[in-house]
Amino acid sequence: MVIRTEGLSFNFGNQQVIKSLNLQVPEGSIYGFLGPNGAGKTTTIKLLLNLLKTQHGSIHIFEQEYHNNRISILSQIGALIEQPAIYAHLTGKENLQNRALLLQVSANRVDEMLSLVQLNGAANKKAGQYSLGMKQRLGIALALLNDPKLLILDEPTNGLDPNGIIEIRELLIKLVSQHQKTVFISSHLLVEVERMATHVGIIDNGELRFQGSVKDLEAISHPQIRIETDNTVDAANLLNRKHYTVTDVTDQYIFVNYTSRDQTAQINTLLIQNGYQVFSIGKQQKDLEKLFLSITQNAA
Amino acid sequence: MKGFLLSFRSEFFKSRKTLGFWAAVILPLMICVLLFIGFYTKSEKLASMAPMMLWLQFAGAILKVMGSLLLPMYVIFIAYSVNNIEHNADTWKSLFSLPISRCAVYTAKYFYALFLVLLCMCLFVLFTISFGNLLSLVKPQLRFDNYHMEKQLLQVYFKLFLSSLGILSIQFLLSLLWANFLKPIGVGFICTIAGVILAINNWEYGYLFPYAHPSIAIANMVSRANEAANKLEIDVFTKEVPVSIVISILVFIGGYFIVLKRSIR
Structure with missing residues (x-):
């Protein structure tokens, strides 16, 4: 050292x-x-x-x-x-x-x-x-x-x-x-x-x-799936009903905890079958910035 | 020793373009030039004077204010300026994280201040003698060349230098601890005034107060032993001089331990 x-x-x-x-x-x-x-x-x-x-x-x-x-x-x-x-x-x-x-x-x-x-x-x-x-x-x-x-x-x-x-x-x-x-x-x-x-x-x-x-x-930063869709609130409710863990919903995006590639594909299929438009979907590392904030703020 | 020499050279390198350094040259030069002009314009009145009296007038004009004002204030300024260069640039932290011992950095800084005071005193001697002799060249009626008091002048200024060491150590420490301009200068100014008052009033313990030392040194400079023989003899080591030296050594050492203990912000 x-x-x-x-x-x-x-x-x-x-x-x-x-x-x-x-x-x-x-x-x-x-x-x-x-x-x-x-x-x-x-x-x-x-x-x-x-x-x-x-x-x-x-x-x-x-x-x-x-x-x-x-x-x-x-x-x-x-x-x-x-x-x-x-x-x-x-x-x-x-x-x-x-x-x-x-x-x-x-x-x-x-x-x-x-x-x-x-x-x-x-x-x-x-x-x-x-x-x-x-x-x-x-x-x-x-x-x-x-x-x-x-x-x-x-x-x-x-x-x-x-x-x-x-x-x-x-x-x-x-x-x-x-x-x-x-x-x-x-x-x-x-x-x-x-x-x-x-x-x-x-x-x-x-x-x-x-x-x-x-x-x-x-x-220690959990990866997530970021989904860009047309009606994020309804889509998030749907995902919740199907027992996916939605971590965050914004006007544009839904964030779901990532577990596997197959799961990502299933979510995609589910949303499309229910009439939602999926503009983009993909795995995302949790922003280190957020992690940094959570580490320093949890303590406070 | 190497660290000390490197730091000392660096002190010169840093200050050679500042007023702190040039004051040691400008102050004696300006005062001697002003006196030169004064003697030059009043040469008729002074022509009747004996050469020894001329020298006493010329050198005495400076020495009168030297002990009470010029030297203490100059020392206060120098102690401030060598430290202020670091306060100003916020460089204490980099100075004390160099691979040089703290002792070397501190000692070199102090000795550089000491060197500037000594340089200033030497230049006072040099310029007093040079301008006196120059006067006898441009105004031959002023018989400066018929008397020599180089030795006495050297002794007086050496005595003044020694008598200022107590003030130097105290002011050096104050200026090192206080980044602020007003605090060390203010304390120094008040103490100088107190010192002059003590010296004027011949207070018996005045010799124990460092800021009174230059004034007392001037008052006690002429040896009484040969007064009758009309010989000018300088008594360098009157009692305030060793006191000044002892105080300066004690404060210098004490200051080192304060610096050692102190956190560098």
Whole structure:
């Protein structure tokens, strides 16, 4: 495991913001750390970076504890926490040069990073004049500068336009698949994470509600049959009478729990024989977004 | 040590385009240029003065305000500016998640502030001597070139530097803990005024109050030993100077433990 926490808890004063967190982030994974705003994501990240002192429980990074190995652990991590930390009075390039100086990284690496995040054109512009998306990209370049094994990113696509989000996603997938990095990425948006994550942890109110691979997450989401028909209410009543479990009815669609392909065909036949027009019918995974909401809302 | 040197260089790299750095150059330059202009325009009145008195007038004009106002306020500003660069950019968290020890980051920042104060004091000496000699070149009736007080000036400014260390440590810590501009500057300003009042009134325990140290240092700078011989000798280590150094070391070390314990938000 690249990150392993056991019983990690943290209090701000009397308020417990992290409750007995057991994170397991395998090597070579993109771990999506999901949770609504205020769930404790940033606090967890600060604990993982030793910016907050561990009060209860333990943190192992690369199977080492911070106690005696702070510098060796931190030298293998690149991080972007909340808004990127950028000196507004320096240019984008100078920001990278300053970090390169501190990390003793060669000057070539600065140019490489600038082209990686496509900031060559704006390299000599003051970072204070950058758009939010450019700042975010510069933040990612700063995090990648020392070629870290583990990348910890806190909401890295905040403020990015759709193109920017796609670029970041592709970059992260490339880093993991081609350069054997591990990425720990927090977000409050599931859609953003489900497209790239291999593993997911869902945190709410400081507690880990779910942890596992994306496949595990999909497995607990029950597939459904979505039927598009002309009179959804009557059709739904008919299906109910025939002992199918209708889970949802909208103006356009009926949703029925999926059991098999044959069952789908039977429903289709049934509806047509009873004079309903079926415009479309098919198996559908329950939206992970809904699952995410149900996991985080059930708890509330 | 390596971490310290890297951090120190980074401090210079970050600040070299800011007022925080350039103030160390601009402040002595501007004051010396203003004095130069003053002496140049009033050269007729001053021509009768003996060279030693000329130097005392020239350097003294700065030193009069240096102890009570200029140096404390400059130190307060520098302590604020080296920390504010991180508060402003919200970079404490990235600074403290670098593979460099917290001690190195903290110490390098403090020593960079110290370096800026020292640089400013050195430039005051350099510009005072340069502009004094320049005056004797452009106005030969001003006999600045007939007397040398480089050594005394170096001693006075070194004494001032040492006497400001207590303020520097306290203000450095306040500016590190408070992201706000008004709090450290406000506290510093009030304490400076209190210090001046203590120094003016010659309060017997004034030497224990760091903000009074530069004023007292100026008041006690001339050694009484050789007064009769009309020789100008500077007493560098009067009692407020070691007090200032001790306070600065204690606050510096205490500040480190506060930083270590403190969570980085």
